[in-house]
Each structure stands twice: as C-alpha cells, then as structure tokens.
Amino acid sequence: MKELDKRIDIIEETARNLGLDFFPTYFELCSPQVIHAFVSYGVPTRFRHWSFGKSFFKLQFNYDLRIERIYELVVNSNPCYAYIMENNSLLLQSLVVAHVLAHSDFFKNNIFFAASDRQILNTMAIHQERIKLYEEKYGFDKVEKTLDAVFALRNNILPSIQGDLLTFLCVHSKALEDWQRDIIAIFKKELEYFLPLRDTKIINEGWATYWHSKIMKKLPLSTGEQIEFARLQGILLQNSKFALNPYVIGFKMFTHIESTYGCHEVFKVRSNERDISLFRNYLDEDLAKKLSLYMYGRRGDSWTIIETQWQKVRDGIVDSLINGGFPIIKALDNNYQKTGGLYLFHCRDKKDLDLYYLENTLKHIHFLWGEKVYLETVVKKEKKVFSYKGD
Amino acid sequence: MRSCKLIKEDWSLYKKIFLDEKRHRERVIAALKKNLADIISHENLILDRDKKIFRIPVRTLQEFYFKYDYEQEKFFGQGCGSEQEGDILDQDVSCRRQFVQTAQGVGMSPGIDFNEMEICIEDLEKALLEDLRLPNFTEKEKSKTTFLSPDLSNIASNGSMSQVDKRRTLLESIKRVRLKGGLELDHILPEDLRYRVWNEKEEVVSSAVVLAMMDVSGSMGPFEKYIARSFFYWMLRLLRLNYSEVEIVFLAHHTMAKRVNEGDFFSKGESGGTRCSSVYQLALEIIDKEYNPSKYNVYAFHFSDGDNLPSDNTKCLELMAQLIAKCSLVGYGEIINPYFKNGVHLADVYAAAFKKKPGFCSIIIKDRSGIYAALKAFFRVRGGKYERA
Numbered sequence: 016m017k018e019l020d021k022r023i024d025i026i027e028e029t030a031r032n033l034g035l036d037f038f039p040t041y042f043e044l045c046s047p048q049v050i051h052a053f054v055s056y057g058v059p060t061r062f063r064h065w066s067f068g069k070s071f072f073k074l075q076f077n078y079d080l081r082i083e084r085i086y087e088l089v090v091n092s093n094p095c096y097a098y099i100m101e102n103n104s105l106l107l108q109s110l111v112v113a114h115v116l117a118h119s120d121f122f123k124n125n126i127f128f129a130a131s132d133r134q135i136l137n138t139m140a141i142h143q144e145r146i147k148l149y150e151e152k153y154g155f156d157k158v159e160k161t162l163d164a165v166f167a168l169r170n171n172i173l174p175s176i177q178g179d180l181l182t183f184l185c186v187h188s189k190a191l192e193d194w195q196r197d198i199i200a201i202f203k204k205e206l207e208y209f210l211p212l213r214d215t216k217i218i219n220e221g222w223a224t225y226w227h228s229k230i231m232k233k234l235p236l237s238t239g240e241q242i243e244f245a246r247l248q249g250i251l252l253q254n255s256k257f258a259l260n261p262y263v264i265g266f267k268m269f270t271h272i273e274s275t276y277g278c279h280e281v282f283k284v285r286s287n288e289r290d291i292s293l294f295r296n297y298l299d300e301d302l303a304k305k306l307s308l309y310m311y312g313r314r315g316d317s318w319t320i321i322e323t324q325w326q327k328v329r330d331g332i333v334d335s336l337i338n339g340g341f342p343i344i345k346a347l348d349n350n351y352q353k354t355g356g357l358y359l360f361h362c363r364d365k366k367d368l369d370l371y372y373l374e375n376t377l378k379h380i381h382f383l384w385g386e387k388v389y390l391e392t393v394v395k396k397e398k399k400v401f402s403y404k405g406d
Numbered sequence: 407m408r409s410c411k412l413i414k415e416d417w418s419l420y421k422k423i424f425l426d427e428k429r430h431r432e433r434v435i436a437a438l439k440k441n442l443a444d445i446i447s448h449e450n451l452i453l454d455r456d457k458k459i460f461r462i463p464v465r466t467l468q469e470f471y472f473k474y475d476y477e478q479e480k481f482f483g484q485g486c487g488s489e490q491e492g493d494i495l496d497q498d499v500s501c502r503r504q505f506v507q508t509a510q511g512v513g514m515s516p517g518i519d520f521n522e523m524e525i526c527i528e529d530l531e532k533a534l535l536e537d538l539r540l541p542n543f544t545e546k547e548k549s550k551t552t553f554l555s556p557d558l559s560n561i562a563s564n565g566s567m568s569q570v571d572k573r574r575t576l577l578e579s580i581k582r583v584r585l586k587g588g589l590e591l592d593h594i595l596p597e598d599l600r601y602r603v604w605n606e607k608e609e610v611v612s613s614a615v616v617l618a619m620m621d622v623s624g625s626m627g628p629f630e631k632y633i634a635r636s637f638f639y640w641m642l643r644l645l646r647l648n649y650s651e652v653e654i655v656f657l658a659h660h661t662m663a664k665r666v667n668e669g670d671f672f673s674k675g676e677s678g679g680t681r682c683s684s685v686y687q688l689a690l691e692i693i694d695k696e697y698n699p700s701k702y703n704v705y706a707f708h709f710s711d712g713d714n715l716p717s718d719n720t721k722c723l724e725l726m727a728q729l730i731a732k733c734s735l736v737g738y739g740e741i742i743n744p745y746f747k748n749g750v751h752l753a754d755v756y757a758a759a760f761k762k763k764p765g766f767c768s769i770i771i772k773d774r775s776g777i778y779a780a781l782k783a784f785f786r787v788r789g790g791k792y793e794r795a
Contacts (some may be wrong), residue, residue: 020412024408041410044412051423063422063426064426066469067423067426068423071426094409116410159429167471254485255484256484257481258483304487307484310480310481311482311483320491320493321480323489341471342474361472366479369473369476375470
C-alpha cells in the first residue's frame with residue numbers, strides 16, 4: 016500500500032509534466048470478485064438486473080479458467096474513481112495507475128464526454144433507489160419485465176427526427192404506467208453514460224496505452240521491473256487474428272500520428288475524435304500496412320479473409336462502428352392503419368437482420384407499446400414486414 | 407499539488423451482484439425446464455452418481471435486441487502482412503466455438519454465446535421431479551410407521567442456557583413483580599427463566615415399496631442398459647426427494663432373477679438369454695414374504711428390451727396379471743432399438759392383455775427423450791390428488 020502510494024505520487028507528477036490534464040483520481044484496491052461485480056454493472060451503484068448477474072457469472076468463469084484478466088474499472092466522474100485489482104505486483108499496479116490517469120485525461124478533455132454527468136455514481140445510486148421503490152410498490156416481476164423489455168432497446172437511442180426509439184415509446188405508448196415511463200427515462204439517462212464509452216473504445220484504450228508506455232519509461236525502474244514491464248507490454252500488445260485489439264491499434268495509431276504530425280496533433284486527436292472518426296481521418300496507407308489489417312467473414316464452413324485492400328478495409332471498419340455495429344431502427348408511425356399499431360423501419364444497410372432476434376425483440380417492444388407492432392426490413396433483397404400482436 | 411490518492415473501502419457488504427447472479431440462474435433453470443428431456447439424459451448425470459454439482463453445457467440466458475444476421479457480418483483482424491484474400495483463418499466454425507481470448511479479454515473471435523454452467527443437482531431435481539409422485543398411493547392399515555420430527559413450540563422452566571426464550575422470561579419476570587403488587591421491572595431471577603425445548607413430534611407416514619426390475623441379459627446393449635439405468639436413477643432421486651419412507655428392492659434378471667444391491671444394480675452387466683417370468687416370480691415371492699399389500703403400497707417397474715423367449719410369454723402374462731392385482735401400479739418400459747426389431751415383443755403381448763387395466767402402464771422408449779416421458783407416464787398423478795409421505 017505504502018509503496019504504491021509513493022508510486023502514485025511519482026506517476027501523477029510525471030503525467031502532469033508530460034502534459035496530461037486529468038481529474039483528481041481515487042484509486043481503490045479491490046478483490047477480483049468486487050472488480051467483476053463493478054465491471055458487470057459498469058458503475059457500482061447501478062440498479063439490479065439479472066443480466067448483470069449473467070455478465071458476472073461469465074467474468075468469474077473466465078477468470079477461474081485464466082481466460083480473462085481485468086486490471087481495472089474507471090468511472091468517468093469528477094473525482095474520477097479507479098477500481099484496481101489487488102494483489103498484483105508493484106510494477107503492474109504502476110502500469111495500471113499510469114493507464115488510468117490517461118483515461119481520466121481522456122474523460123476530462125474529449126468532446127464526446129463534454130456533456131457527461133460527472134456525478135454519475137450519485138445519479139445511479141438515486142436511480143437504483145427509485146427502481147427498488149418500484150419493485151416494492153409494483154412487484155419485482157413487473158419491474159423485471161419492464162427492464163427486460165427496455166434492455167432490448169439498449170442499442171436504439173440514436174437520435175432521429177421523431178427522437179430515438181426509447182423516447183418515442185416513452186412519449187407515445189398508451190400501455191405504460193408512469194413508473195414504467197420513469198424506468199425508461201432512467202435507462203436512457205444511464206445509456207448516455209455508456210454510449211460515449213462504447214464509441215471511444217479504441218481511441219481511449221489507445222490513448223491510455225500510448226501514455227502508460229511513455230510514463231513507464233520515465234519511472235526509476237529496477238532492471239527486474241523493466242523486464243517485467245517489457246513482458247506485460249508484450250502480452251498487452253498482441254495482434255489478434257479475429258478482432259481489433261484496441262490496445263494495439265489505438266497505441267500504434269497515436270504513435271503514428273505523433274511521428275507524422277507531431278506531438279501537438281496527438282492532443283488534438285484526443286480532444287476531437289472518437290473511434291469512427293479516428294479511422295476515417297487518420298488511417299492512411301502507411302499505417303494500414305503497418306497494422307496489416309484485413310476484413311474476413313464466413314465463406315462456406317470457414318472464416319476467410321475477404322478483403323485486404325486498405326481503403327476497403329478502412330471503410331468496412333468505419334461501417335462496422337456506426338451505431339456501435341447495431342442496426343438503426345426508427346419509428347415511423349404511432350397509429351398505423353388507424354388501429355394504434357406501431358410501425359418501425361429498419362434503415363436498410365447492406366446486411367439483413369437476425370430474424371430470431373428480431374421476432375423476440377418485437378415481443379419486448381409489444382410489451383411496451385401494448386398494440387400490434389410492425390417492422391419493415393429487407394430479407395434477401397426483398398422488402399418484408401414483420402409484426403407481433405401478442406399471444 | 408497532489409490530487410490523486412489511494413483509498414480503501416469495505417465492500418464486503420456489496421452483495422447485490424450475487425442476488426442478480428442467483429436470479430439469472432433461476433431464469434436459466436426455468437428455461438431448462440422446457441428442455442428437460444434433453445438434459446436428464448446427459449451421461450454425466452448418471453455416470454457420476456454421487457456428485458452434487460454437474461457441469462453441463464447450457465446457454466446462458468439470451469438477451470434479445472436488434473442485430474445483424476451473424477452469417478452476413480464482416481469482422482476485422484490483424485495479421486503479419488502476408489495475408490491475402492481467400493486465406494482461411496479457421497475451419498472450425500460448424501461446431502460451437504469457445505471464445506479465444508488473449509489475456510486482456512480482447513481479441514475475441516466471433517463465437518456463439520455458450521457456456522458451461524454448473525448446475526446443482528438439487529436445482530435440477532426440483533425442476534424435474536416436483537410434479538411427480540407415486541400414483542394410487544393409499545393409506546394402508548397397520549403400515550403406519552411413526553417418525554419423529556423436532557418441534558420447538560414447547561417451553562419449560564429448565565433447560566440449557568443457549569435455549570433461553572427471552573420474551574417469555576421477561577414476561578415471567580413482569581408477572582412475578584405484578585403479582586406482588588409492584589410496578590417497576592425487577593431483576594430477572596433464576597425462577598423467571600424459560601427455555602425452549604425440543605419436542606419430538608410424531609408424524610405418521612404410510613409405507614411403500616418399489617420393486618425395480620431390470621433386464622440385464624445379453625440382448626440389452628449399451629444403449630438399452632443406459633436408458634434403463636437412467637430411468638431407475640431418476641426414479642431413485644424422485645423417491646428419495648419426495649418420500650421419507652420408501653423401501654426399494656433391486657432385482658436383476660436374464661433367464662434367472664436375483665436380488666442385488668443398489669451398487670451392483672447400477673454397474674454390473676450380465677449376459678445370456680431372457681426370461682422375464684423369472685423376475686416376476688421373484689417379485690411375487692418377495693411381496694408375499696415381506697411386503698403384504700394390505701400394509702404396503704407396492705410398485706413394480708420393469709425395464710427390458712422385450713426380446714423375451716417366446717415360450718415364456720404365456721407365463722409372463724399370467725404372473726404379470728398377479729402382480730397387477732397386488733400392486734398399486736406396475737410399469738413396464740420397453741426399450742426398442744429402432745434398427746433392430748424382430749418377432750413379437752412383450753410390449754405387444756401386454757398391450758393386448760392389459761390395455762384397459764388401471765394398475766398397469768406400459769411405455770415404449772426409442773431414444774433418450776423417452777426417459778423423461780417414462781417418468782412422467784409412471785409417476786403421473788392420477789385423479790388430480792397426490793399423497794405425500
């Protein structure tokens with residue numbers, strides 16, 4: 016504890032001297048179980064739902080099998096809270112502390128977090144209390160059913176002319192009681208916390224990795240610690256055949272930006288970009304070659320590389336990042352055929368929807384809407400309208 | 407100026423995640439209930455009979471939302487620069503793949519949401535067996551055995567200090583003071599002390615005996631034996647879960663029948679021809695000697711592949727009729743290998759003879775899902791009411 020406290024001191028000073036501008040940051044050592052619980056909720060004070068329990072079960076399971084290691088969870092708030100895994104070596108903790116300070120800097124300065132609620136722990140604690148109250152008043156099952164339905168729309172708050180789908184349901188549904196509308200409002204407010212995190216995954220991890228690498232090099236490390244650092248860095252910066260490792264990609268992008276445009280540009284990128292614009296604006300041929308990116312998909316029974324030409328790969332990545340990789344669904348009509356039906360429209364983009372998921376999601380929407388629900392989409396190049404009107 | 411610090415809080419009371427985990431588990435089990443036929447035939451369950459917890463592949467509960475067709479999705483990866491279009495990254499997509507993850511939890515390969523989940527045998531049992539009971543169960547005269555259950559409702563003026571009933575002790579003290587005309591609460595004196603005492607309450611149960619009869623002849627292949635043992639395994643679980651006083655007699659037979667212990671019944675195989683009448687004969691003898699039907703609810707369940715010696719069928723019919731007369735229910739399960747059926751089987755013989763007998767139930771099992779079907783057929787509650795011993 017004491018040694019780590021001293022290290023935090025040194026790291027903070029080093030980070031400031033390098034130009035990082037972060038919130039006051041509190042570090043707290045936690046057991047794996049507590050870390051996994053916090054990661055499942057996203058924010059420790061979040062309301063209860065079985066889906067968090069599912070996530071916790073998986074994290075614990077993977078941890079037991081040594082598949083997955085999580086070192087920290089950082090809450091975007093002021094002061095910034097960082098929960099870090101206990102019982103790691105001083106060197107690993109130093110790396111994590113440096114990494115976290117860069118996240119904290121990112122939260123404070125990136126434009127997509129400008130509107131963030133910096134008291135999110137309090138806000139979510141209040142939400143949690145409200146939902147608990149509804150559970151007592153209206154019954155656990157009813158609240159759970161409402162939450163189940165609302166969770167089905169977690170990827171549908173992209174603004175459109177009539178407002179996003181959740182807001183649309185909240186405003187126009189005749190089936191909802193006031194407490195249910197409040198649950199939707201709570202859920203939406205909380206999504207506003209999580210969405211910028213989702214959209215800055217690569218740039219934020221890249222930024223943190225870029226800085227912890229710089230900071231670590233400035234610390235007075237022993238030879239043994241330097242070797243350990245090199246080893247950890249090696250594990251962290253592994254290419255993945257099957258996915259974009261945000262640590263590697265982000266780190267290399269920042270390194271490339273620094274060497275191409277200079278140090279000033281790096282801070283500009285941190286302030287103004289998110290993943291999608293980072294790829295669009297800064298992935299050039301040179302960098303794409305260095306990263307050896309490719310696009311792959313199912314061909315028959317195997318995963319096959321389908322594109323290596325760098326512009327096409329870049330455009331593919333940009334496409335895959337739109338709305339976090341989820342389809343965009345809009346509400347077109349709240350009184351379809353004058354029968355009170357809800358008419359939804361899938362803004363068509365190259366890919367079909369998963370029909371099994373579609374049918375089950377419509378059931379959730381029906382629960383919130385109370386009347387027949389329609390969804391227009393395209394299946395195998397043909398226009399199709401799915402509907403659900405209850406059992 | 408320093409703005410960062412190390413803090414320590416106590417999270418030992420942070421328990422909500424366990425409630426959420428439990429709720430997820432409950433919902434998984436509720437979903438499992440719909441697929442019980444698949445689950446209970448899982449080999450692990452029967453092979454490790456003494457284990458309390460099983461790992462069986464179970465999907466975690468799906469959460470639905472709008473998403474793209476997985477087959478059409480495009481993914482991205484990093485190579486070493488020499489990759490070309492058409493290169494195959496991985497062949498193995500037809501079977502379910504686990505996530506391949508690096509140490510940081512990134513670099514997940516596209517996989518299917520699939521996990522092994524620990525299922526506690528009690529949870530599974532509850533889901534599986536709660537609606538199953540011994541049918542036609544009646545109170546039998548003189549068969550009543552008493553069994554003692556602890557009851558805490560009695561109060562005594564002496565007992566052990568750990569059992570002091572504070573409330574009653576205080577009341578006694580107040581009573582004593584008031585009787586003397588006082589108002590203030592006095593000290594508690596030894597004579598005020600009241601204790602809770604365990605009292606043993608008599609509960610009346612009716613007795614039942616189950617005769618588990620299994621064909622272990624040479625014609626019973628691994629599949630047939632597996633089905634029969636699975637059935638008996640779950641039957642035992644059911645009986646032990648729902649009944650405190652049930653005796654079980656294990657009988658194995660080929661051309662000869664003998665009484666075996668539980669361990670042998672579940673593990674040993676034999677060979678030879680099949681004469682089912684031998685086991686019925688033995689069952690009848692045991693009933694006559696040890697389990698008078700006027701005192702016991704007698705149940706007999708027989709599993710065979712039905713490949714009986716044709717010359718024995720008449721005798722079987724005759725003895726079976728006697729068994730039915732003596733038992734609350736006789737169940738006969740015939741396991742048929744769909745690729746290997748010849749001649750007249752016992753099930754056909756019984757079907758013709760006992761079709762409308764209320765005390766007889768016969769079922770034909772063709773595959774694993776038949777195990778649960780047999781359990782439901784034999785232990786279905788008849789007449790809407792079931793007894794609990």
